Amino acid sequence: MPLYEYQCAACDHRFEVLQRLGEGGDGLACPECGQPRPERKLSTFAASGASSSSSASAGAGACCRGPGFT
Numbered sequence: 001m002p003l004y005e006y007q008c009a010a011c012d013h014r015f016e017v018l019q020r021l022g023e024g025g026d027g028l029a030c031p032e033c034g035q036p037r038p039e040r041k042l043s044t045f046a047a048s049g050a051s052s053s054s055s056a057s058a059g060a061g062a063c064c065r066g067p068g069f070t
């Protein structure tokens, strides 16, 4: 889920909002002053804890298939 950064036009307060793709900021409001529809600054993907953890191969079962198996 992408993380969007918004900045309030009234008080310049910046805050980040997790939104779905394509979702606008119409329903948002500044948490500081309550100004609706803050300006979207940039969009970054949430990189919190996003590390490569997909190489977990469970190689526990040592098989007995080999040469000399008669």
Ligand SMILES: [Zn+2]
Residues within 6 Å of the ligand: 008, 009, 010, 011, 012, 013, 030, 031, 032, 033, 034, 035
């Ligand atoms: Zn504000």
